[in-house]
Amino acid sequence: MRAAIGDVYGLNPDRIICGAGSDEILSLIAYAYLGAGDEAIYSEHGFLVYDIAIRAAGAVPVIAPEQDLTTDVDAILARVTAKTKMVFIANPNNPTGTYLPFEEVRRLHAGLPAHVLLVLDAAYGEYVRRNDYESGLELAATADNVIMTRTFSKVYGLANLRLGWGFGPAHVIDALNRIRGPFNVSGVAIAAGVAAVKDRDFLSRAVEHNDKWLPWVTSELEALGLKVTPSVGNFVLVHFPDEQGKRAVDADAYLLDNGCVLRLVGNYGLPNALRMSIGTEDANRTVVGLLKSFLGQA
Numbered sequence: 001m002r003a004a005i006g007d008v009y010g011l012n013p014d015r016i017i018c019g020a021g022s023d024e025i026l027s028l029i030a031y032a033y034l035g036a037g038d039e040a041i042y043s044e045h046g047f048l049v050y051d052i053a054i055r056a057a058g059a060v061p062v063i064a065p066e067q068d069l070t071t072d073v074d075a076i077l078a079r080v081t082a083k084t085k086m087v088f089i090a091n092p093n094n095p096t097g098t099y100l101p102f103e104e105v106r107r108l109h110a111g112l113p114a115h116v117l118l119v120l121d122a123a124y125g126e127y128v129r130r131n132d133y134e135s136g137l138e139l140a141a142t143a144d145n146v147i148m149t150r151t152f153s154k155v156y157g158l159a160n161l162r163l164g165w166g167f168g169p170a171h172v173i174d175a176l177n178r179i180r181g182p183f184n185v186s187g188v189a190i191a192a193g194v195a196a197v198k199d200r201d202f203l204s205r206a207v208e209h210n211d212k213w214l215p216w217v218t219s220e221l222e223a224l225g226l227k228v229t230p231s232v233g234n235f236v237l238v239h240f241p242d243e244q245g246k247r248a249v250d251a252d253a254y255l256l257d258n259g260c261v262l263r264l265v266g267n268y269g270l271p272n273a274l275r276m277s278i279g280t281e282d283a284n285r286t287v288v289g290l291l292k293s294f295l296g297q298a
Contacts, residue, residue, distance in 0.1 A: 001018050001165070002017075004198060005165055008197050011167055014170065015141075016165055016167050017166045018163065018164070019163075020162040020163070020189075021153060022151040022153075022164030022165070024162075024184060025176070026149060027049070027056065028179060028180055029086070029172075029176065031056070031179060032175045032179055033086055033117055034059035036059070037059075038057075038058075038059040038083055038086075039059060039060045039062050039083040040059055040062065040087065041061075041084060041087045042062075042087070042088040043090070044066040044269060045066060045269055047090045047093070047121060047123075050088040059086075062084070064076040064079050066096075068098075069096040069229050069237070070100070071090075071091070071100050073100070073107055073111070085116060086116060086119060087116060089105065089108070089118070089120055089121065091105065091122060091125070091135075092127070092128060094233070095263070095268055095273075097231025097235060097236060098230065098232070099128060099130070101132035102133060103132065105139070109139060109143060112145070114145060117172070118147075119146075119147055119149065120140065121149050123164075124155075124232075124233040124234065126154070126155040126203065126207060127154075127207060127210050127233050129207075130232060133232070135150070143169070144171075146169075147168030147169070148167050149164060149165070150164060150167075151164040151165075152164065154234065155206050155234070156197075156206075158192055161188060161192050161193075162186075163189040163193045209278075214231065214234070217276065217287075220288045224291055224295055235276060235277045235278060236278075237265070237273050237274075237275055238274050246294075246295065248264060248271070248272045249264065251274060251291065252264050252274060254290065255274075255287065255291075255294075258290050260286060262276045262277075263275040
């Protein structure tokens with residue numbers, strides 16, 4: 001698996017680690033570098049696995065507020081103390097779909113003490129088509145305190161097989177390999193992952209599908225009067241009116257009754273929003289049609 005990833009991305013396989021989804025790698029990073037009395041920072045609406053991993057390692061999570069549902073570099077740097085050992089950044093972020101231009105990521109890295117490990121979670125990186133975006137491979141290749149993680153759960157559609165990978169400095173990968181389970185990735189997942197990472201045609205078609213339907217879904221939902229946070233991923237964050245019977249929880253119940261599963265994100269500090277993944281044409285049209293009926297516009 002590491003050889004296949006290294007071949008496709010032009011990376012040294014010895015600096016790659018694979019895990020049961022990138023979730024496991026994120027947890028291994030926390031277990032290896034955090035302990036009682038340490039602090040780790042993540043963004044206000046960042047992926048909840050960061051908080052779980054930090055606490056599981058015995059450390060204290062520190063939350064940095066965002067600007068317009070986007071990671072705020074200055075807010076993170078302002079919260080760095082002598083106890084800070086790690087910073088987690090999802091870029092693009094889940095569940096907001098927003099991203100940081102890579103110059104901002106580099107500014108964040110430059111402002112961190114050398115002993116603070118910067119973890120760049122690029123689970124949705126394949127979808128981004130912005131000239132100012134980078135997944136973090138180059139920074140992880142050249143910096144001594146940066147690791148980037150990726151997953152096969154999103155663009156490759158292999159979530160159920162649990163497969164992810166990380167790339168970083170040799171000393172970081174060595175530390176993670178010392179504590180990971182020797183059989184943390186199954187043979188079936190490895191075989192599927194090798195085939196997937198080499199199938200560049202599938203990757204292109206998946207991204208092209210998202211390029212077509214992400215703006216369509218966004219436009220159709222906005223036409224219903226719903227606010228949609230601009231997204232560069234394969235999902236949209238949809239905000240609902242603060243009105244009796246029209247809130248996110250009401251919309252979620254209505255959609256579930258009609259066979260459509262979106263995601264409530266109240267545990268991310270977004271109590272009146274739903275996250276909708278971009279699906280097939282039929283699924284996308286069905287959800288938009290149901291929301292039109294839900295809002296009384298049918």
